[in-house]
Amino acid sequence: MDRHATAAPKCPRTFTGCDPMQDSFSLDEADLSLINVMQIAPRATWTEVGKVLGLHSATVARRWERMTEQGVVWVTAYPNLSLWTERHCFAFIEVDCEPTARKQVVDVLAGVPQIVSVSQAASGRDLFLIALFTDLQALSRFVLDYISLLPGVRGTRTRTATRFYSEGNKWRLQALSPDQRAHLTRHNRKTSPGSGASHEAFRDLLLPLSSDGRRTTAELAALTSTSVSTTRRRxxxxxxxxxxxxxxEVSDIISSWPVIAYFWARVPAHELDGIAQALLALPEIRMCAAITGTDNLLVIVWLRSLGESQRLETRLAERFPTLTLTERAIVLRMSKRMGWLLDSHGRCTSPVPVNPWADIPHDTHRDTRLDERPKR
Incomplete structure (x- = not known):
């Protein structure tokens, strides 16, 4: 069984947005199976996908195009988060806003390429940001000299990840048979990090793949002004x-896990790695990271309902008696996820390519009179 799986429905599902002007759309079992294949092998050719599903390549390509046009699925790429945490700076930033300024602040921050995800939370903080920076100095400049000075921002709190245990690309729909999953095992390539190769050396490939994780080698070669053979080797x-x-990625409205929550926890330092690894066996776990601060563990979970939050807490208390949940927050709206802007229904609208190397934004609202003081 795929980890973090959801049961496939027995009949087509029709989804209609709250806005009557929104188009409705439906997904059948073949659509869900196609999404499951793409979760396992996001860059598989349509011929390979068709062989797994027993469909013609043109059929699966057409189905995928329909779903992407609806914004319910998309493929993205970004620096491996575990390796990035070891070598650079992975940050979680909480932002408190004036109520009337929240939308404006969200719009500004969602356009920042270092911020990969933006969510609006129900308690404890107004915004929760996940961000990648090249180093601690870049993070400091961003928080102290930019976010803190934005109009409408009342305060910030920042934690950094010290170890990354799991990320959302492991989540699966249970829509494939064991034989179908077996056909895709070759796409689960083993990696061998540690050779010293840097993310920076592949920046020119990572940026266009962030906006479209299925760009062909030929397209990437044209964008990077290199040969197809060189691009393929790189x-x-x-x-x-x-x-x-x-x-x-899958829109919340078709995931069957529409509730997103953040859990902060304290774990004895000598048990942290063991408990974090054990947490990954739970189907609700979407992301798990060790963090700095009074709390040393942050977990992002996807839930089927609000009631599941309490039941999950009970299970955690029973299974991990030394783990203390100190705080939890429900996401009211996800405005950006891994470099893609989302609408109010969780559907992707446009990419903001993940770029940790981009220039740190400058505060354009600073009172220039501060620079006009006489020098001593």
Whole structure:
């Protein structure tokens, strides 16, 4: 069974947005199976996908195009989060806003390429940001000299990851048979990080793949002004050395896990690795990371309902008696996920390519009179 799986429905499912002007759309079992294949092998050719599903390549390509046009599925790519945490800076930033300024702040921060995800939370903080920076100095400049000075921002709190245990590209729909999954095992390539290759060396490939994780080698070669053969070798090396993560994202409205929550926890330091690894066996776990601060563990979970939150807490208390949940927050709206802007229904609208190397934004609202003081 695929880890973090959801049961496939027995009949087509029709989804209609709350807005009557929103188009309705339906997914049948073949659509869900196609999504499951793409979760396992996001860059598989349509011929390979068709063989797994027993469909013609043109049929699966057409189905995929329909779903992507609806914004319910998309493929993205970004630096491998575990390796990035070891070598650079992975940050979780909480932002408190004036109520009337929240939308404006969200719109500004969602356009920042270092911020990979933006969510609006129900308690404890107004916004929760996940961000990648090249180093601690870049993070400091961003928080102290930019976010803190934005109009409408009342305060920030920042934690950094010290170890990354799991990320969302492991989540699966249970829509394939064991034989179908077996056909895709060759796409689960083993990586061999540690050779010293840097993310920076593959920046020119990572950026266009962030906006479309299925760009062909020929397209990437044209964008990077290199030959197809050279681009293919660089792509293979980037994947082999674990520098990139590809992810087939699914809109909340078709995931069957529509509730997203953050759990902060304290675990005895000598038990942290063991408990974090054991948590990964739970189907609700979407992301798990060790963090700095009073709490040393952050877990992002996907739940089938709000009631599941309490039941999950009970299970955690029974299974991990030394783990203390100190805080939890439900996500009201996800505005950006792994470099893609989302609408109010969780559907992707446009990419903001993940770029940790981008220039740190400048505060354009600073009172220039501060610079006009006489110098002593």
């Amino acid at each position: 792509m293979e090396r980037m994947v082999r050395e674990g520098l990139v993560s590809f992810r087939c």
